[in-house]
Amino acid sequence: MSALRADELEIVEEKDPELNEQQFESRTPWRLAWRRLKKDRVAMVSLGFIVLLILVSLFAPLLTALIGHGPNTQYTTRGLSLSGIPVGPGHNGFLLGTDDQGRDVLSRIIYGSRISLEVGIGATFLALLLGVVVGLFAGYYGGFLDSVLGRFMDILLSFPILLLAIAIVARFGPSLGLLIVVISLFSWPYIGRLVRGQVISLREREFVEAARALGASDLRIMFVEIAPNLVALAVIYATLLIPVNIVLEATLSFLGLGVQPPTASWGNMIAEAQTGDLFTVAWWFLVFPCVALVLTTLAFNLLGDGLRDALDPRYGRSHISPAKRVRRAFRVRRTPPAPEPAEAKA
């Protein structure tokens, strides 16, 4: 190849009237999306909440040490009144009160957030991995492979998840790892179908043909050319799937199939709280875990919505009022393959 022709280079750049450094500078897809997201106040508040939640769950031992109450310690003297009624919020140093066994509700919620995020993010990550790979193959190759994989995903999506989860947990015994695997097993087709659809349109794009003209293999086209274009979709729907999976975990724990007491999970806290009728006088140990669950799922949903707007400006819904978006977020939450949220029962 010829040596660098700097003189020619400069002339060319000067001559090009289309070139306007300021206009094209920093127009990377991600920077543009971040700029749009920053303007979206609802999404930014949600993001702040999620970051806070992640910090809380990471530093759970430190926080509970600061509070001075372990999550599983039963404060039978300080935490329960003489007649065995839990202590209310703000009394005896229990910020959110205690539960029926005299345990600190705040400490348990803090530890419960670890379970929720572990399962929510873990299961979503696995679902994403499986969904993207299967969706890529189904969408790229089409034909017979696509109909087989498509049918398989449809069947999984139409399965009564809870029944199957009960059977699997009954067979293998409850554990956190199993919980993650079972949940991801039923949520990946949701990602898989979306990815498949996207791949079907991406494979017709000219840059895929350009790669083919270079002699790139199918695998290379799928994972080097197409996959980077799925990242936005994956980020959006992962953010929307996390709350679904968090609710699913809560539901399974609520039914006694997930995290086993005394380990705190929002689901089993709610379950324990609503077994007796103590919550009619001591509402706090039922309501606060519910609030934690609702706020968390809401935050993820609103962030997911905001990401969708930011990454794909065609949606352009940021002008809708925050109240309407919150209402919409509740609606979105019920559409993915999740059972009725646990708190509805309580």
Next chain:
Amino acid sequence: MTVGPGGVFSRAEGTDEFLLEADDVVKHFPVRGGAFGRSHAAVKAVDGVSFSLRAGETLGLVGESGCGKSTLARLITGLHPVTSGHVRFKGQDITSLQRRQLRPLRRSMQMVFQDPYGSLNPRRRVGSILSDPFSVHEHLSRAEVRRRVQELMARVGLSPEHYNRFPSEFSGGQRQRIGIARALALRPSLIVCDEPVSALDVSIQAQILNLLEDLQAEFMLTYIFIAHDLSVVRHVSNRLAVMYLGKLVETGPTEEIYLNSRHPYTASLLSAVPVADRAFRSERRERIILTGDVPSPVDPPSGCRFHPRCPKAQAVCAVQEPALERKSGDPDGHLTACHFPVVAGEALANASRETAGVTGSGPAEAVHP
């Protein structure tokens, strides 16, 4: 029809070797739908095209939108399998090769795409896009790949420092330079340029054309240059092929066709070239504006496919398909597929008025400048 390898196209004497030969190439896309999803109809995108090309030449391929130019380009480069016919590249029949066998040939046969926006992956950095040819075909160290990519960028007039930018950070002209760099990377002998400038601003078109011309001289490239109007092609090609509805209607040396076009369709295309090129339109040429839409390639007209729009059409045109052949008085290599080729001095615009009744739908109308 087939152009024999005697070289009706040969400009240069000496070698009889063609770099590329297309022999009655056909591509039909089945139309989906119909009862039980079975298809009987097909889009006859390319319907029997033959030509040959010598190393170092530039063949301009011209025709209206939808006439099958891009499809032909993809058949030549082996991106689509042919329905029938043969494409020989350096004497090797590529239509019978499997995709894997085709891979080594990709090095010497590249394509520049029509859409500078669609042909670059929006989610990959330019440095990464341009390193593709090397990672697919050669085993080089990262540093070496980077060096070569930056060299390439410099050669096509891009700043090598923009290595880490995304395509969206470049203008249309710069993106087309990236596309050209990618095609050039492996030093191919043939580059098919599919309307490389039609999406660009006129002022930038010239820059890109000049770049392509420089590169041709520097790297001994052979081009197939696709365009939908003749004015762009004139500057870059020494041979022309005019395509209409999946078929070649006229082909020959560029200047010969400009000065002495024989096919009414070519004449109408020529009459439409912009003012700047009017010098090349001889006195006799009045502006001929074709009316009527291009007929559907699913069900092309019988006989001569141009007959519903042709100002010279007669009864026989609807029945008998004209062969692509040398017409009397033309030099070797100038072939025309027409029963009634245009003769010098003929006023086509008038002919259109006289034959309007005969041609039925969509007669050509005359506009006197």
